[in-house]
Amino acid sequence: MRALARIAAIAIAGATLYYAGLVNSIVQTDPARPGATWVVIAIGAALAGRGDAATSARRIGWHRAAWGFVSLMALVGMSWFWDLPRQKSFDWTPYHNDAIALNECAARLLVDGRDPYRDLDLFACYGRLQIGPDRTTPLRRGLFAGDVIYPTDDELDAAWAVRSSGQGTNEEFVWRPSYPALSIIPLVPFAILGWDTNYLYLACLVAAMGLVLARAPGGLRPFVLTGLLGAASIVAFTVGGSADLLYALPLVAAWLWRERRWSALVLGAAIATKQVAWLVAPFYLITVVSDRGWREGGRRLLIACAVFAATNLPFVLWDWRSWLLGVLTPVVEPMFPRGAGLVFLATSGGLPLLPAVAYTALEVGTYAVCLVAAWRLRRTNPELGAVVAVVPLFFGWRSLFSYFFLLPLFALAAVARMPLGDVVPERAGSLGALTLFASPSRGA
Numbered sequence: 235m236r237a238l239a240r241i242a243a244i245a246i247a248g249a250t251l252y253y254a255g256l257v258n259s260i261v262q263t264d265p266a267r268p269g270a271t272w273v274v275i276a277i278g279a280a281l282a283g284r285g286d287a288a289t290s291a292r293r294i295g296w297h298r299a300a301w302g303f304v305s306l307m308a309l310v311g312m313s314w315f316w317d318l319p320r321q322k323s324f325d326w327t328p329y330h331n332d333a334i335a336l337n338e339c340a341a342r343l344l345v346d347g348r349d350p351y352r353d354l355d356l357f358a359c360y361g362r363l364q365i366g367p368d369r370t371t372p373l374r375r376g377l378f379a380g381d382v383i384y385p386t387d388d389e390l391d392a393a394w395a396v397r398s399s400g401q402g403t404n405e406e407f408v409w410r411p412s413y414p415a416l417s418i419i420p421l422v423p424f425a426i427l428g429w430d431t432n433y434l435y436l437a438c439l440v441a442a443m444g445l446v447l448a449r450a451p452g453g454l455r456p457f458v459l460t461g462l463l464g465a466a467s468i469v470a471f472t473v474g475g476s477a478d479l480l481y482a483l484p485l486v487a488a489w490l491w492r493e494r495r496w497s498a499l500v501l502g503a504a505i506a507t508k509q510v511a512w513l514v515a516p517f518y519l520i521t522v523v524s525d526r527g528w529r530e531g532g533r534r535l536l537i538a539c540a541v542f543a544a545t546n547l548p549f550v551l552w553d554w555r556s557w558l559l560g561v562l563t564p565v566v567e568p569m570f571p572r573g574a575g576l577v578f579l580a581t582s583g584g585l586p587l588l589p590a591v592a593y594t595a596l597e598v599g600t601y602a603v604c605l606v607a608a609w610r611l612r613r614t615n616p617e618l619g620a621v622v623a624v625v626p627l628f629f630g631w632r633s634l635f636s637y638f639f640l641l642p643l644f645a646l647a648a649v650a651r652m653p654l655g656d657v658v659p660e661r662a663g664s665l666g667a668l669t670l671f672a673s674p675s676r677g678a
Contacts, residue, residue, distance in 0.1 A: 237454055237654035239297065241461040244649065245304040248465020248642035252307075255471060255635050258574045261582050301668040304464035308670050311463035314473045328430045329363050330475025332370050332408065333417075337477060338431055339363070340411045341421035350418060351549055352556035356409035357398040367394035367407065374568040376405030383581050384570045410556070412563035415546045416507040417480055431477075438479035439472045442486045442643060449490045450650040453657045456671035458646060463670075465642035471635075481508035482640050486647050489514075489620055492521055498534040502541025509564065510624070510637060513601070517608050517619025524612040564632065575633025596629035617648035 329335040339359035340350030360366065367390040372378055377393045378385050385393070397404045411418060424431045443462050450458045462468065472479055481504045488501035501518055504511035515538065523531035549557045559566065571577045571587060576596070580587035604622040611618055621644060627637045 237649065237652070237657065238301075238457060240649050240652075240654075241454070241457050241646065242297070242300045242304050244642050244645045245307065245461040245464035246300060247645075248461075248467045249303070249307045251465075251467035251639055251641065252310075252470055254574065255467060255639060258578070258635050261578075298668065301460075305460055305668050305670055306464075307466050308460045308463035311466045311469040314466070314469045327363070327365055327369075328432050328475070329365050329369060330432075333413070333477045334431060334475060335359065335363055335365060335369060336409075336411050337413070337418050337421055338425060340418045341425040341431075344418065344422055345425050349549065349552045349556065350411050351560040352553045354409060354411065356404065356407055361398075367391060370394075371408040371412075372406055372570060373408060374570055376402075378406050378570075381570070382587065384572060408563060408567060410560040410563060412560055413508050414506045414542065414561055415549050416503060417477065419545065420480065432475060435477055435479045436472060438483040439468070442479065442483045443468075445483075445486055445490055446643070446647050446650050449647070451655070451657075456669040457657075458650065459671050460669040461646055462643070465646070467639040467641075468643050471639040476636060476639075478508065478510075478636055478640060481505075481511045482643060485511050485514060486643065488518060489644070489647050490651060492518055493525065495530075495534065495537070498537035499541055501534070502538035503545075505538060506542040506545045509561070510627075513626070514619065514623040516605060517623050520605075520608050520612050520619060521616045524616065569632055571631050573630070573633030574635040574638065575628040575630060577631060577633055590631045593629060593631040597626045597631075600629050601626035617651055620644045620648040 329338070336354065336356075336359065339354055339362075343350040343353055356370075360369075368387065370390070372385050372390060372393075374381065377396070378389065381389070393406045396402065397406065420434065421431050423429075424434060443459075446462065447455050447458055484500040484507070485504040488497045488504060491497045497518075501511075501515060505515055519531050519535060522534050546557065546561075571581050571590070571593075577587075577593055579585045604619075604625055608619045608622065621641065624637055624641060624644075627633055
């Protein structure tokens with residue numbers, strides 16, 4: 235059955251992303267180690283994987299083996315949930331990256347009635363959180379102007395020591411919150427109560443998974459849940475520390491129920507949270523225009539933009555320049571090449587590094603191709619946009635692994651909408667499908 239084959243293929247892609255993410259972090263920490271090529275190949279394969287074929291009798295053995303692997307990886311995914319309260323490594327901190335750290339400090343400034351896009355003090359923030367420059371985003375200027383690839387740990391520490399002591403102006407580290415306002419506002423209660431914001435991100439993941447299950451046909455739900463957990467990158471890197479679920483939850487809701495006009499509200503919430511959602515919005519609008527016409531597409535766009543404006547306007551009125559510089563940080567600041575996409579072959583794999591404009595041209599060109607493909611296939615493959623929207627990021631100057639680890643979640647949201655029919659457990663079992671959450675032999 236095509237639905238079961240697609241779920242298994244997506245879960246295997248998610249498991250591939252999980253191991254690619256582990257190798258990616260190892261190679262970035264120790265560039266002398268090999269592995270960059272395998273990371274790029276693995277992520278490229280995960281982006282290209284489809285799993286459309288129907289399951290024939292001769293393929294049942296392979297299908298059963300695939301589902302056996304998915305079920306095994308689902309146990310790995312469950313272990314991440316189970317072990318969450320006990321994750322304490324020698325350098326453990328809830329502030330795994332600057333997105334989490336800066337957004338929490340920004341929320342604390344909001345509680346004090348101050349503008350986070352203008353008033354955030356990076357060194358005071360990190361001093362209070364007891365973290366250092368390894369959890370920052372360095373920039374190619376100031377003390378790092380001569381670096382081509384990425385500053386070493388020693389260079390980061392040396393620059394941090396100079397700037398944190400008040401010598402000169404901080405030019406080397408991103409200090410503004412670099413996302414729209416809804417990446418900060420939901421954290422205000424956590425800042426007031428002193429709670430770990432990572433539990434909010436984990437709750438968003440659980441809610442997003444619940445929405446996918448709610449939209450899937452009843453008989454497929456045990457297999458979808460096994461697939462969600464088997465795509466281990468989703469859970470592992472959320473538990474490992476990621477604020478991306480704040481935009482992923484409303485984006486999943488918008489995609490799952492895009493036939494409803496209210497979905498434009500949650501799409502607006504997604505684009506008001508993180509810029510990655512901006513890439514998905516045109517694909518959402520393509521499907522709306524295809525099903526309901528240009529006028530309805532225009533209404534949805536206005537609704538989404540109104541949500542973005544309403545949530546960000548207070549900060550624009552507060553200090554429009556500071557807000558704009560914050561939101562456009564990924565574009566206007568001189569970032570180092572970094573990521574797990576094509577650029578990784580140059581930063582860690584031995585290939586020559588192209589000018590930044592070359593990667594930008596590849597990224598923009600690929601995005602244009604994806605838009606054209608989604609438009610031409612809008613009636614036969616309306617769910618295509620949920621996956622291909624992030625493909626262009628693979629070719630960017632900044633192709634961070636965080637752009638890709640949620641890909642299986644969006645792909646399974648697309649599958650949940652597909653008219654692939656339901657399945658009874660006995661039929662699924664006869665096709666070789668396995669699940670941790672139902673027994674095909676018992677019909678439950």
